[in-house]
Amino acid sequence: xxxxxxxxxxxxxxxxITGSSQSKVRDSIVNSIYQTAExxxxxxxxxxxxxxxDWDRKIDNILTSRVWGFPIMFGVLxxxxxxxxxxxxxxxxxxAAGLFWIEDRLTGFFMAMHAPAWFxxxxxxxxxxxxxxxxxxxxxxxxxxxxxxxxxxxxxxxPRVAFNLDRFFKKAGAHGKQALTMSMGFGCNAAGIIACRIxxxxxxxxxxxxxxxxxxxxxxxxxxxxxxxxxVAGSVSLSFSSALATLAVAGLVAFxxxxxxxVSWTLSKTLLRGEPSSFTLELPPYRKPLVGQVLIRSVLDRxxxxxxxxxxxxxxxxxxxxxxxxxxxxxxxxxxIVAGWLDPMARFMGLDxxxxxxxxxxxxxxxxxxxxxIMSYVSxxxxxxxxxxxxxxxxxxxxxxxxxxxxxxxxVFSLCHWPCGTTLFTIQREQKNWRWTVLxxxxxxxxxxxxxxxxxxxxxxxxxxx
Amino acid sequence: MGLTSQSTxxxxxxxxxxxxxxxxxPVIALAGNPNTGKSTxxxxxxxxxxxxxxxxxxxVLRAEGSFIHNGRRYTLIDLPGTYxxxxxxxxxxxxxxxxxxxxxxxxVVVVDATCLERNLNLVLQVMEITSKVIVCVNLIDEARRKKxxxxxxxxxxxxxxPVITTAARSGEGLPRLMDVISDVVWGRLTPKPKLVRYTGxxxxxxxxxxxxxxxxVGDGINARWVALRLLDGDTKLVQAMxxxxxxxxxxxxxxxxLA
Amino acid sequence: xxxxxxLGCLTNGSFALVTELVAEGLTRRRLLDLGLVPGxxxxxxxxxxxxxxxxxxxxxxxxxxxKEVANKVLVNPL
Numbered sequence: 001x002x003x004x005x006x007x008x009x010x011x012x013x014x015x016x017i018t019g020s021s022q023s024k025v026r027d028s029i030v031n032s033i034y035q036t037a038e039x040x041x042x043x044x045x046x047x048x049x050x051x052x053x054d055w056d057r058k059i060d061n062i063l064t065s066r067v068w069g070f071p072i073m074f075g076v077l078x079x080x081x082x083x084x085x086x087x088x089x090x091x092x093x094x095x096a097a098g099l100f101w102i103e104d105r106l107t108g109f110f111m112a113m114h115a116p117a118w119f120x121x122x123x124x125x126x127x128x129x130x131x132x133x134x135x136x137x138x139x140x141x142x143x144x145x146x147x148x149x150x151x152x153x154x155x156x157x158x159p160r161v162a163f164n165l166d167r168f169f170k171k172a173g174a175h176g177k178q179a180l181t182m183s184m185g186f187g188c189n190a191a192g193i194i195a196c197r198i199x200x201x202x203x204x205x206x207x208x209x210x211x212x213x214x215x216x217x218x219x220x221x222x223x224x225x226x227x228x229x230x231x232v233a234g235s236v237s238l239s240f241s242s243a244l245a246t247l248a249v250a251g252l253v254a255f256x257x258x259x260x261x262x263v264s265w266t267l268s269k270t271l272l273r274g275e276p277s278s279f280t281l282e283l284p285p286y287r288k289p290l291v292g293q294v295l296i297r298s299v300l301d302r303x304x305x306x307x308x309x310x311x312x313x314x315x316x317x318x319x320x321x322x323x324x325x326x327x328x329x330x331x332x333x334x335x336x337i338v339a340g341w342l343d344p345m346a347r348f349m350g351l352d353x354x355x356x357x358x359x360x361x362x363x364x365x366x367x368x369x370x371x372x373x374i375m376s377y378v379s380x381x382x383x384x385x386x387x388x389x390x391x392x393x394x395x396x397x398x399x400x401x402x403x404x405x406x407x408x409x410x411x412v413f414s415l416c417h418w419p420c421g422t423t424l425f426t427i428q429r430e431q432k433n434w435r436w437t438v439l440x441x442x443x444x445x446x447x448x449x450x451x452x453x454x455x456x457x458x459x460x461x462x463x464x465x466x
Numbered sequence: 467m468g469l470t471s472q473s474t475x476x477x478x479x480x481x482x483x484x485x486x487x488x489x490x491x492p493v494i495a496l497a498g499n500p501n502t503g504k505s506t507x508x509x510x511x512x513x514x515x516x517x518x519x520x521x522x523x524x525x526v527l528r529a530e531g532s533f534i535h536n537g538r539r540y541t542l543i544d545l546p547g548t549y550x551x552x553x554x555x556x557x558x559x560x561x562x563x564x565x566x567x568x569x570x571x572x573x574v575v576v577v578d579a580t581c582l583e584r585n586l587n588l589v590l591q592v593m594e595i596t597s598k599v600i601v602c603v604n605l606i607d608e609a610r611r612k613k614x615x616x617x618x619x620x621x622x623x624x625x626x627x628p629v630i631t632t633a634a635r636s637g638e639g640l641p642r643l644m645d646v647i648s649d650v651v652w653g654r655l656t657p658k659p660k661l662v663r664y665t666g667x668x669x670x671x672x673x674x675x676x677x678x679x680x681x682x683v684g685d686g687i688n689a690r691w692v693a694l695r696l697l698d699g700d701t702k703l704v705q706a707m708x709x710x711x712x713x714x715x716x717x718x719x720x721x722x723x724l725a
Numbered sequence: 726x727x728x729x730x731x732l733g734c735l736t737n738g739s740f741a742l743v744t745e746l747v748a749e750g751l752t753r754r755r756l757l758d759l760g761l762v763p764g765x766x767x768x769x770x771x772x773x774x775x776x777x778x779x780x781x782x783x784x785x786x787x788x789x790x791x792k793e794v795a796n797k798v799l800v801n802p803l
Contacts, residue, residue: 004708006682010675011704014696017671022699023753025668027746029698030552030757032664033590034765034784041583044621048613056787060771060780069774163789167775170791176778200555278752278794280759283780283787284501285580285608290635550758581785584760 056285060160069164076157078250080148085225085249086242088140095139099132122322126375130318133371134310137222143303145218147295149187154289158183162281172261173268175204176279178211182260185215189423192217193430201277206436207264209427213419213444214260216253219310219366220414224249226370230393231407256415263443271439309422310367317361317368321375335376349449350409350456352400359413364421369414405465409452416448491532492651493541493568497561497592498576499585500547503604505529507576507634508544511644535644540651543570549584551591552700559702565595566687567710572598572650574643579609579616579631589625593659594691598650599627600657602643607633627657661690671697683707730802733779733795735769741800742766748797760784761798 018025062068103124110120152158158180166176177199185192192212199205216224228248229241268274324335332340339353346356354376362369374392377400396402418441419427428437459465498504512531529544545564546557565573575592577585582603593599603616622629628646632639649655663669675693683692687707695703729744743765746753760783761767768782778789 007704007707010678010682011696011701013678014671014675014693015699017674018697018699023749025671026698026754027757027762028665028668029694031762032668033587033662034760034762036590036662037583037586038784040586040621040624043624044617045582046615046617048615057770064771064773064780066774163773163778163780164775166789166791167773167777170777176789176791197556276791278748278755279778279789279791280755280794281778281789282500283789552754552758584784584786587760 059286060283063157063160064164073161073164074250074254076152077253078246080145080152081249081253082242082246083148084141084145084221085229085245087144088225089242091140092136095136096132099136103128103132118326121326122319126319126322127315128318130314130321130368130371130375131311133318133374134314134367135307137226137370138219138310138367139303139307141222141225142218142307143299145221146187146303147299149183150294151289151291153183154287154294156284156286159281159283163283166279166281168261169264170276170279172265173272173274173276174207174261174264175199175201175277176281178204178208178260178264181208181212182215182257185212185217187218189213189215189217189419190426193423193426196430201274203268203272203274204277206431207267207272209431210267210436210440210443211260211263213423213440214256214263214416214447216256216415217366217420219420220369221249222367223370223414224252224411226389226392227407227411228252229389230396231402231404252411252415255412259416259447263447310365313365314368314371317364317372318375321361321372325376339376348456349413349452350405350459351413351452352406354400355406355410355413359417362420363418366414366420403465405456405459409456412451412455413448416444416451418445491539491541492571493543494647494651495565495568495570495573496542496544496576497565497573497588498545498547498602498604499549499578499581499588502547502576502578502585503634504547504576505544507602507604507632507640508542510634510637510640512542533644535648538648540647548588550588551595552698559706562595562703563706563710565592567706569596569686570598572600572647574600574602574647576602576604579603579606580612580614582616590662593625593627594661594694595688597627597657597659599659600643600646600650601625601627601629603629603631604634606631607636607638624660626660628655664694668694668697728801729799731796732767732769732781732790732798732800733792735800735802737769737771739769740766740803741769742803743798743800745799746797747799748794752794752797756794756798759788766803767798767800 015022063072106124106128107120110124161183162176162179165179169176169178180198181192181195184195189212192215193209196205196208196212199208225245228245232244232248321335324338325333327334329337335354335357339357341353342356342360343353346353349356355373358369358373358376361372374395377395396407418424424437424441427440428434431437496504496508508529508531511533513533530541531544532539532541534540543564545561548555548558548561551558551562551565564570573592573596575589577589589599589601601621603618603621606616609616616631618629618631628650630639630643630646632643634640646655650657664672672690672693675696676689679692679696680689683689692703692707730741732741732743735741743761743763745763746756746761748756765784770780770782770787772779773789777792779792779795780787780789781795
């Protein structure tokens with residue numbers, strides 16, 4: 001008899017022994033184990049001082065209180081963004097200055113070598129400039145954001161967020177731990193997708209997987225921050241600009257969370273119908289984080305990893321964009337021809353052809369969308385060094401006719417479009433079904449296109465722009 | 467577009483058997499409840515930089531590392547943190563299948579000194595599957611701060627397995643833990659787990675099933691435990707056994723692990 | 726047994742002993758795994774800002790359950 005058949009017949013026999021009292025047998029088994037554990041524990045553990053202050057409870061009384069729970073949560077989020085934005089400004093411009101100084105030296109070197117123009121263009125203006133952009137724009141905010149996020153994570157605050165927000169996820173037919181997977185998504189959506197494994201029910205795990213992309217990851221934060229700084233904060237004095245940019249970014253994140261809940265709700269009412277599964281969440285004791293270790297870990301493990309990935313992708317992408325921008329068909333570059341094809345659709349969404357093309361070319365990694373856009377804008381016109389937001393403002397507004405609506409539509413589309421290549425790959429690996437992977441790209445894209453079209457046409461119809 | 471759990475079952479357990487190691491390196495499994503400092507301990511032992519967050523279930527990917535003790539290399543596998551091994555979730559399944567089918571040379575169960583009762587539940591369940599169990603009472607520094615005293619010797623006598631107290635964050639107790647791990651791996655120390663006694667009816671039913679289970683699956687898997695799971699109506703274990711005991715590739719890898 | 730109520734109805738700060746689980750299947754297994762076997766002492770610790778889920782002290786850990794799940798645990802208030 002094969003093992004399989006033997007096991008099946010044993011299963012049958014076990015069933016006949018327990019008969020209809022199967023669930024009682026299980027209860028009795030679990031009961032015996034817990035009784036034994038209880039007896040042993042009471043024998044070996046002694047408490048030398050029965051009265052002590054339970055600090056965890058006191059902290060929880062505030063962090064999950066009816067009055068302060070939500071304000072503190074959004075406050076923490078805002079502080080994290082504010083520190084990231086305000087703190088990243090100076091190192092970002094210093095990095096940019098340094099890297100573009102190197103570019104000048106490289107230029108000098110290539111000139112001295114009498115290198116062919118295409119060779120110089122491809123390597124320096126394409127590959128190197130793309131790299132420099134990604135590093136200077138991404139490194140400072142990422143290092144700051146990851147450190148603070150890791151600190152919060154080690155402290156034990158995230159489960160409290162899930163606890164506070166679970167009601168909303170329940171209403172949306174989703175799992176409370178989706179709040180945890182979303183938090184991971186702030187760092188990197190691919191990491192968020194992997195974190196979805198903590199959700200036991202396949203239905204709710206799928207909901208969390210399909211909606212994770214509505215949380216802006218670190219690759220998109222620099223774009224959000226830069227655009228928010230230029231268009232929201234650009235008009236006020238410098239001391240307020242960080243605060244205002246923070247508010248704008250926090251508002252976008254809140255919008256992303258609202259979209260997440262709405263899409264989750266829609267999914268659980270249509271494609272992924274089903275009962276919410278039982279939800280159990282442990283609120284672990286708070287632990288004092290080992291600050292030094294946290295900083296080292298978050299910089300070494302997360303920042304360098306994500307940056308490394310971005311660099312690997314940005315270098316060839318930068319080269320590709322330069323080639324596209326400098327390969328002429330007739331008197332137009334390939335880049336502007338393709339952008340021209342996309343332009344009508346893009347205009348309808350409040351964008352322009354170059355913006356949409358940048359999103360498409362940015363499929364490998366979200367971090368390179370903005371650099372690609374700038375490169376394609378710049379390579380068509382005069383070469384310039386963009387080491388300040390003022391330059392960027394000049395490029396976008398004065399040279400390429402951006403309005404606040406263009407910026408807003410770009411921001412919305414950045415929040416709602418297909419996930420990056422790595423995330424899609426991760427979804428495929430986790431779900432092992434290409435349909436879900438396709439859906440994971442289609443859902444946010446559709447949401448973004450619809451939102452942008454509505455926004456653009458509404459604002460234009462109201463005559464708020466032009 | 468049916469919803470299946472295929473993604474969590476077979477592939478993750480397969481993934482788990484792909485241990486990168488030399489054939490003669492002992493494999494040590496690290497089990498434990500979530501939030502017991504298991505990952506911190508793992509990092510402290512292996513020097514590996516696995517991020518250790520403070521939220522349940524953050525070790526979603528099994529981590530693997532190694533440490534050298536007295537000139538010998540040991541492979542350490544960090545299993546997902548679980549409350550129990552009754553395989554109600556993918557995590558529990560991964561942990562259980564590893565302990566049951568990959569046959570680690572020793573299983574260290576990390577428990578939280580401040581919350582012993584809840585954690586012993588898992589220890590008792592692991593002891594039913596394998597006898598090569600070492601209990602690591604971690605966070606002993608937190609327990610001291612909370613004025614809790616854990617009598618490790620008494621616990622060791624009650625359980626019949628070695629008990630080590632540690633504070634992984636500061637490294638306290640780790641050399642001793644490594645000593646005991648090597649003692650158990652090389653047979654210098656043989657844990658004799660004192661198993662949970664169930665009610666009369668359950669024990670009777672186990673006694674009826676156990677010999678038949680042994681006849682069917684051999685000595686490779688603890689027959690008492692399988693009998694218990696059968697009574698429990700645990701169809702997932704039966705599926706897992708059919709999978710692991712019949713699939714040639716898995717058997718081959720498992721033999722490699724055993725070698 | 727006459728004053729048996731469901732766990733979800735108790736107010737914060739109260740204690741109770743588990744008498745019975747009225748859940749079936751996976752939910753029952755989960756609750757058992759958490760240590761909610763008959764005779765277990767449970768403390769109602771807090772509610773989320775919007776009233777649901779509820780955090781309970783069960784065998785030394787703080788565990789949050791949604792209200793409808795908590796209501797499947799019958800208890801005797803202490």
